[in-house]
Amino acid sequence: MDVILEAAAQVFDREGLRATTNRVAERAGVSIGSLYQYFPDKQAVLHALAERHIRETDARLRVLFARLRAECPPFEQTTREVLELVVEAHRGRPGLHRLMHRLAPRSVTELDAIDEFEDRVAAEIAFHLRRCERGGDDTERLARTVVHAVDAHLHRVMVRDEMSVDTLRELVERLIAEP
Known part of the structure; x- marks a missing residue:
């Protein structure tokens, strides 16, 4: 979860509201399914x-x-x-x-x-x-x-x-x- 949050921090900072869960998962190096295990959106x-x-x-x-x-x-x-x-x-x-x-x-x-x-x-x-x-x-x-x-x-x-x-x-x- 920490890896996902760190990736999300980077993506949100750079992309603002254009950030997507797909971009966060990609940046974290995890599947979108793994991200959705922790966060619904x-x-x-x-x-x-x-x-x-x-x-x-x-x-x-x-x-x-x-x-x-x-x-x-x-x-x-x-x-x-x-x-x-x-x-x-x-x-x-x-x-x-x-x-x-x-x-x-x-x-x-x-x-x-x-x-x-x-x-x-x-x-x-x-x-x-x-x-x-x-x-x-x-x-x-x-x-x-x-x-x-x-x-x-x-x-x-x-x-x-x-x-x-x-x-x-x-x-x-x-x-x-x-x-």
């Missing part, structure tokens, strides 16, 4: 890719957040490290990320899981805002705003405009450096 493949992306990003963020809580670096470094990880998770395959963000079908259960993921990230950001005496009386709302602003930027600006990682890093540096 290309939407299911795209859906599995989106789930994998969220799962992998969540795992990496949990490790980072645990380290940041233990080390308590300055706010600027904390922000930089979180943003670097999130940018890195979206760095490659802009075509695939665009499709996953906009088109991957989601059930109510999956939307709830995404909400829980975003809530965990916002809670961590709020923790570091409070730890560094930033955010004032409305820290939770500010943290949630930051999470959603970064999400929108990654999925609607960086990915759509195929912004380079270096350009995004420059913008992050300006955001962190300005009072």
Whole structure:
């Protein structure tokens, strides 16, 4: 299944919605029947890719957040490290990320899981805002705003405009450096 998903990631990134299950099977070096054993259609493949992306990003963020809580670096470094990880998770395959963000079908259960993921990230950001005496009386709302602003930027600006990682890093540096 991992071989199929990797092939699908490559095909979706390159071909967008023109991608077909036949092209994915061909790229993976498996028969179309083998692909259909795991996925009934290309939407299911795209859906599995989106789930994998969220799962992998969540795992990496949990490790980072645990380290940041233990080390308590300055706010600027904390922000930089979180943003670097999130940018890195979206760095490659802009075509695939665009499709996953906009088109991957989601059930109510999956939307709830995404909400829980975003809530965990916002809670961590709020923790570091409070730890560094930033955010004032409305820290939770500010943290949630930051999470959603970064999400929108990654999925609607960086990915759509195929912004380079270096350009995004420059913008992050300006955001962190300005009072």
